[in-house]
Amino acid sequence: MMKSGTAAARIAIVGLGPRSLGALEALVAHLADSGCRVVVDVFEPSDAPGAGPNFHPDESPLCLLNIPFRDIAIRPPAFSRAGSFARWYARHTGNQADPDSFPPRADLGRYLQARLQDLLDISNGTITIVPNKVARIERSDAGWRVHAGDPPRAPYDEVLLTPGQPETAPDDQLAEWQDHARDTQGQLAQAYPAARLAERAQDWAGRTVAIRGLGLSTFDVLRVLTCGQGGRFDAQGYHPSGREPAAIYPFSLNGHPPFPKPATQALDARFDLHPSEVDRFSQAMSQAAVADPDTARAAISAALEPVVTRILTDCGATVPKGAVADWLDAEWTDAGTQEKDLSPMDMLRSGIALAEGACAPTTGYAVGQVWRKAQDALRAGYNPVETPVETAEALVAFDEGLKRYSYGPPLSASRELLALIDAGIVDLDLAVDPDFTLTDSGWTLETGGNTARASVMIDAVLPSPDLSSIVAAPVCTLVENGVLSPLSQGLAARTAADGQVLDEQGHVVPRLCLLGRLALGSVIAVDSLHDCFGKSADRWAKGVCARQEPRR
Template identity: 45%
Template structure:
């Protein structure tokens, strides 16, 4: 039994799986603990995950400049070595670059290969390029099943699944039936290379994009730059292979606001030490308050900090204006932007470039971005009620249009494409959609357009209920996976251990990432992958190990 408990499995091995393995190796090396770790990942690029796959289109950019990608150093790295910028050979002004996501994926894959080459003899890591479809608990631990083969038993299993298979929503199901019936292209945004290959046949057609968040911006770039177009100064030089028009739309018709142009402009939104201390105090108190009152404490700190930043930037603002904005944002996220798509985009660019004072929403979004590491550290280490978790998660999701913003250059390019007519946002705001044999007829604001191709750029919500992945569905049926609340992910302890329907920890089974949404917060970030939860999980694994007198077999 002791020997089996020293066997550990990580199921799903993207960036978060890598972070968990590194934390485990770091702690086991320091303790001299003997471990055998099996890593289950069917993709060709372990540690990168599909979002950062080195094989993905270079049109898909990171939404962080190199200077902001501050991951903890890998195990065994010497001081000052091992960072992404160091690996890329970037220095100085290169820190402002927004690189293709594929480059970060290549770095993470290389980081994994380096780790394998540096492992001490008492730790083994075996990569298994198979997809686990079932997990069963037995007397000796967990058995994992992949392609009809059983692996295990494992004393500890970590599920790090990224975005698993999820049931399509009702609208998408109707659209898929319609597309099949009329032989119309309906494709997901990713993988990007597959989308670009398919788009070679769409020249002259109208292409709709469902969604206007970061994924939609990737799609626009793939349908322009990915098809051979290029930007030169204030002009777009078409290749002739592009669609006739690209028609994005969403529930509010707005693209994400761009991040500040450079480090100097970004520093305008830095909270003071006193403000950060007040934010942490309000957050800790708010997470233990009754639902409905906890977020109010945090909003008070945001209000005072936003007032300071806006006034320092030349804006004339009164406290009640910020207070009212925050109250409405909590009730109806995103409802306060009344400008059209292009006007709102231009205003965001001006604020990002420092050419006009930052608006309330823009300022609060940037402050929230700055405080997200602190938010994760406090929230993820607490046991939060479902109602309070939903309150904070909804607020965080609503502010993503600012806190997860795009590069200014991407926003400028989108503006240019709108001004030239290649991107048409006139039906972008929550259009009525009629299905016709010719495609999808969109009508909004007095404008009607029919798209004969549709791209789905709406990512599934990080909720447990709609997941159809066989491994997850089986564990949910067996009550090992229980949602924290409606629309949320699994109930997990701060060390990622799953909490079953009876409120008891599931022995030896843990989960990290999007499917723990609500037990954790702001999970859609590369920095969250390398946050505190993987380390707490590794600590719990090591603390549960028996006497390390013998090596695992």
């Protein structure tokens, strides 16, 4: 990992989940070809370094990835013995990976920990995991000081922050509900850790439960409340155990469940881009990332429209002239309004039929699947450059809006939701932005003349990466001190292409880097496992080596 004759740079990494694992793997690979030497302290207080909370090995096996085996492409570095995830899975479970199945997140966590162990084994003691929580970091004349216990760790030449999604202050609604749950008989719970939720749910048999949110996390919650309490699904539907809640009411602002991914590799292949189409999209993305918002929108739409039209035609759909362009125009201006006339049940049934291939793809479904397959090209065009703020806002909003298609759940999850509705356990009648009345026993939900009284509320909403709402150290202090500053309202921190933090004036904060979700806007499509092991990690590693060259 090191070459003799050079001074070793001291690197601190705050956090050790998939993002920092990818960064460390990239750093070790680049060190082999550079003349620099480093020693790395990685600060991670959890008992699952390498996996992080999302993929904790002890998490419930009911929590599934939203990526099938066939699409998990996080190739290990040459020095790793773990091999691919599918190969590792077969070796450790004795089962061949079904390419169309969606594995438990805990299994991926165990795999990531195996890759971390391979990394530590070849590091010759130059990578140390420090099991302490970082309270704050600060600059000194000698470098960065990391306060994680007493005394502060020796000055570091560089610090990399990989905080994932740190704790945030509750929004107004959630804060009110937290106070309400403390003062009444109502119970407020978090979706994760799911193992903890499963324990609490043992006391909820026969009760009415509401779920705040109708995204991917809600499918995990539904499994915990049903299968986790002894119920089971089969081809005939859901078979209750009698230990699950009597009624479950998920809800969101629009009440629409996300669209599931195509069920099989053959169905998914219908949305593959031709090489020439990938090239055109890549060029359009590179142009859009440095253009004004109108030019950016036009470039992306011009690249998407012919691809989507071809796919729809190949699948036997009739495509009126201008229909794809109109759909894209609506998506840019007000994402999701194309489905505003669909009820939650209509949306669910439509999504299932589309994922099964039982009907020709809709324009939205085709756009979403194409966008999913173009994510690498999206990041490659956007992340290495400095995008104008208004353009960043437009492109990030477009990407986030399309997640209802591109980040969809397994088809099995949507079928399970339908089975629970048919069994009379889940009800979507209150799914669309209900009103709430706080009661001594919990909450009353009301919309469109329908009402329900819930004694349990589960929060399944992922907080936004708004820097001002973060309360976890050391990020909150860096924000308060102006070291981390947002690109704009609604977007996260300013960073350079290699992850170096930029201040409010756009100047580099020397040798402080940030990778991941808290840089949304400076980078795009960050809520992806693949991004953790992609080019952003490579650019950071190359930057570390380049900045150490004067030490030769």
